[in-house]
Amino acid sequence: MVGALVVIWIGFHILSGGTFLTPRNLWNLSVQTAAVAIMATGMVLIIVTRNIDLSVGSMLGVVGMSMALLQAEILPGMLGFDHPLTWIITLAAGLLLGALLGAFQGFIIAYVGVPSFIVTLGGLLVWRGAAWALASGRTIAPMDSSFQLLGGGSRGRIGGPASWAVGAIACIGIVFFLLAGRRQRRKFGFGLRPVWAEATLAIIGCVAVLGAVAVINSYPMPEALATQYAAERGIEVPPGGIALGIANPVLIAIGVALVMTFLATRRRFGRYVFAIGGNPEAATLGGIKTKRTILMTFALMGLLVAVGAAVTTARLNAGTSGLGTLAELYVIAAAVIGGTSLSGGVGTISGAALGALVMQSLQSGMVLMGVDAPLQDIVVGIVLVIAVAIDTLYRRKVAK
Amino acid sequence: MTVETRAPLVEMRDIKVAFGGVHAVDGVSIDLYPGEVVALVGGNGAGKSTLIKTLSGAHPANSGQILMEGHPVSIANPIEAKHLGIETIYQTLALADNIDAPGNVFLGRELRTRLGSLDDSAMESATRKVMGRLNPRFLNFKKAVGWLSGGQRQSVAIARAVHFNARVLIMDEPTAALGPAETAQVGSLIRQLKDEGLGIFLISHDIHDVFDLADRISVMLTGKLVGTVKKEEVTKDEVLGMIIMGKLPDEVTQAELADLHG
Numbered sequence: 001m002v003g004a005l006v007v008i009w010i011g012f013h014i015l016s017g018g019t020f021l022t023p024r025n026l027w028n029l030s031v032q033t034a035a036v037a038i039m040a041t042g043m044v045l046i047i048v049t050r051n052i053d054l055s056v057g058s059m060l061g062v063v064g065m066s067m068a069l070l071q072a073e074i075l076p077g078m079l080g081f082d083h084p085l086t087w088i089i090t091l092a093a094g095l096l097l098g099a100l101l102g103a104f105q106g107f108i109i110a111y112v113g114v115p116s117f118i119v120t121l122g123g124l125l126v127w128r129g130a131a132w133a134l135a136s137g138r139t140i141a142p143m144d145s146s147f148q149l150l151g152g153g154s155r156g157r158i159g160g161p162a163s164w165a166v167g168a169i170a171c172i173g174i175v176f177f178l179l180a181g182r183r184q185r186r187k188f189g190f191g192l193r194p195v196w197a198e199a200t201l202a203i204i205g206c207v208a209v210l211g212a213v214a215v216i217n218s219y220p221m222p223e224a225l226a227t228q229y230a231a232e233r234g235i236e237v238p239p240g241g242i243a244l245g246i247a248n249p250v251l252i253a254i255g256v257a258l259v260m261t262f263l264a265t266r267r268r269f270g271r272y273v274f275a276i277g278g279n280p281e282a283a284t285l286g287g288i289k290t291k292r293t294i295l296m297t298f299a300l301m302g303l304l305v306a307v308g309a310a311v312t313t314a315r316l317n318a319g320t321s322g323l324g325t326l327a328e329l330y331v332i333a334a335a336v337i338g339g340t341s342l343s344g345g346v347g348t349i350s351g352a353a354l355g356a357l358v359m360q361s362l363q364s365g366m367v368l369m370g371v372d373a374p375l376q377d378i379v380v381g382i383v384l385v386i387a388v389a390i391d392t393l394y395r396r397k398v399a400k
Numbered sequence: 401m402t403v404e405t406r407a408p409l410v411e412m413r414d415i416k417v418a419f420g421g422v423h424a425v426d427g428v429s430i431d432l433y434p435g436e437v438v439a440l441v442g443g444n445g446a447g448k449s450t451l452i453k454t455l456s457g458a459h460p461a462n463s464g465q466i467l468m469e470g471h472p473v474s475i476a477n478p479i480e481a482k483h484l485g486i487e488t489i490y491q492t493l494a495l496a497d498n499i500d501a502p503g504n505v506f507l508g509r510e511l512r513t514r515l516g517s518l519d520d521s522a523m524e525s526a527t528r529k530v531m532g533r534l535n536p537r538f539l540n541f542k543k544a545v546g547w548l549s550g551g552q553r554q555s556v557a558i559a560r561a562v563h564f565n566a567r568v569l570i571m572d573e574p575t576a577a578l579g580p581a582e583t584a585q586v587g588s589l590i591r592q593l594k595d596e597g598l599g600i601f602l603i604s605h606d607i608h609d610v611f612d613l614a615d616r617i618s619v620m621l622t623g624k625l626v627g628t629v630k631k632e633e634v635t636k637d638e639v640l641g642m643i644i645m646g647k648l649p650d651e652v653t654q655a656e657l658a659d660l661h662g
Contacts, residue, residue, distance in 0.1 A: 184521045185521065187521065188521045188522070188524065188525040189525075190521070190524070190525075262517075265518075266517045266518055267516070267517060267518065268510050268512070268516075268518065271499070271503065271507075271510060271518060274496070274498055274499060275496040275499060275503075275507055277498065278496035278497050278498035278499055278546075279494065279495065279496045279497060281492070281494060282493075282494035282495055282496050282504075282507065283496065283507070283508075284478075285458060285478050285488075285490065285494045286478070286494070286507040286508030286509075287477065287478050287479035287482065287508040287509075288507070288508050345496075345497070345498035346498055
């Protein structure tokens with residue numbers, strides 16, 4: 001997977017005449033990947049339980065539209081324009097709505113027993129229609145100024161020093177987890193990895209993290225903005241410019257991926273999700289409440305769709321009834337390219353996030369090369385089929 | 401034998417299970433004492449799996465009574481059965497193939513840290529301990545069990561049943577999918593568990609296994625109990641007569657038994 005990404009990146013870099021692997025493009029790529037990556041982490045769990053959610057694009061539309069209306073037309077009337085609480089109320093309401101819509105679909109799937117394909121296909125139509133009906137198809141803009149920060153852009157980022165701090169915390173985290181794992185294994189008398197192997201892992205992890213931060217931080221603010229920024233703070237613009245730092249949506253996506261990985265691998269909920277995908281009968285006989293677990297995966301998916309909707313509306317600075325059209329396909333494709341098996345039981349959060357990055361890299365690379373939109377779709381479609389074909393062939397070979 | 405003077409470990413009285421209008425189990429009563437193996441035999445569709453599912457909680461009975469050590473109990477689902485110390489090894493093994501051995505042993509009963517996260521190390525440690533007793537050659541504690549051999553998978557299913565201090569063990573065709581060496585291994589394990597005082601219900605097609613391991617044999621035919629006999633008091637042919645013709649040893653003629661061998 002990482003190998004495929006490297007090939008794609010280097011390939012596009014050469015084909016696009018050296019414009020792909022630039023801090024500017026990688027910074028944009030990270031922002032564009034965020035929303036799909038956030039939703040793909042939830043889709044992994046859905047697919048692992050042998051279900052599917054075709055409604056995420058439309059749900060993104062209706063939740064995004066609701067948040068847009070709330071902050072642009074409803075809350076200003078109650079709190080006044082650009083009230084500091086507007087963004088947080090909007091976000092909380094959006095998250096709640098997303099979780100409720102997801103739970104509603106999950107209820108029909110788990111307790112009524114309608115196949116998820118049908119329920120979410122219905123959802124795809126219903127939520128899209130609802131997104132249109134909410135504002136009769138109008139575009140709602142602009143968004144609350146604080147809310148906009150969720151979407152990235154030149155203001156919605158954390159700056160250079162904070163980005164380095166995030167990188168440093170990540171490094172401390174890597175070392176901490178390696179040490180904790182080692183202590184745990186020693187406590188139970190299991191075999192330990194040699195110290196040099198642990199050290200190598202720690203170094204590779206830290207170098208990768210700090211390298212990524214270095215690349216992100218080498219993308220400076222646009223000159224006009226930097227001048228204004230420096231003037232406000234009474235400082236000179238340094239020769240290299242002022243770094244934008246990690247964009248907020250990217251930070252949100254990383255946080256979501258970490259929390260979801262924790263849920264999937266360290267909590268009972270995740271264990272049950274995988275058990276249901278591996279053998280539903282065994283899960284039931286083991287006393288797992290399979291219906292409740294399925295409902296919860298769909299509610300979680302809805303919650304993540306709401307996060308994706310917040311990022312997307314904030315980035316676009318508008319709510320439109322077409323928001324998120326076809327997103328379900330990108331999200332499912334990201335999960336599948338990331339190694340999630342449609343036959344259930346197999347998938348990782350990090351794989352799905354990487355899958356989202358691969359999908360976005362393909363699109364971004366083709367845009368840089370000036371490939372026509374229809375041809376882009378053709379390529380993405382072919383890549384998806386090839387990815388699944390390779391996965392299927394590999395599985396068949398291993399099964400022998 | 402002094403065991404019969406105590407209350408049975410498990411007593412199932414007049415159990416009935418119907419699917420639609422069909423009586424899969426029709427008024428069957430069987431019992432089980434500590435340290436005893438009772439084999440439950442019968443042809444396909446005789447109702448033995450259905451009967452045993454009422455005890456394991458997988459499918460509750462329509463009517464009838466289950467007593468443990470003389471006290472009536474209700475078993476509505478697998479969890480309640482497990483709380484009573486009734487563990488089941490299903491014919492399908494009921495393993496999640498994508499999860500490792502410790503994960504399967506503790507499926508639904510995970511050990512957790514103080515913060516509520518899965519305590520994988522503690523589960524692995526406990527699984528290593530129980531495996532050391534059952535199958536010391538078992539070493540694949542990190543692999544998903546789908547990658548393991550039939551015998552190893554069986555070991556995982558048995559480990560899951562015995563780890564939680566079971567008092568009653570239900571084994572549904574434990575050797576059906578195993579080779580000769582693994583079958584022998586399961587046999588010696590059953591004797592070991594019996595010596596530890598567990599009561600074991602053994603469901604089997606294999607009359608040789610049954611005579612090898614069981615103390616008593618209960619025979620079912622078309623949902624009804626033909627009868628329960630002590631192993632020392634019957635021949636294999638007489639048990640076959642019960643399975644096929646539904647006749648007890650004292651009802652059957654030598655000519656009829658001879659006919660079984662056609």
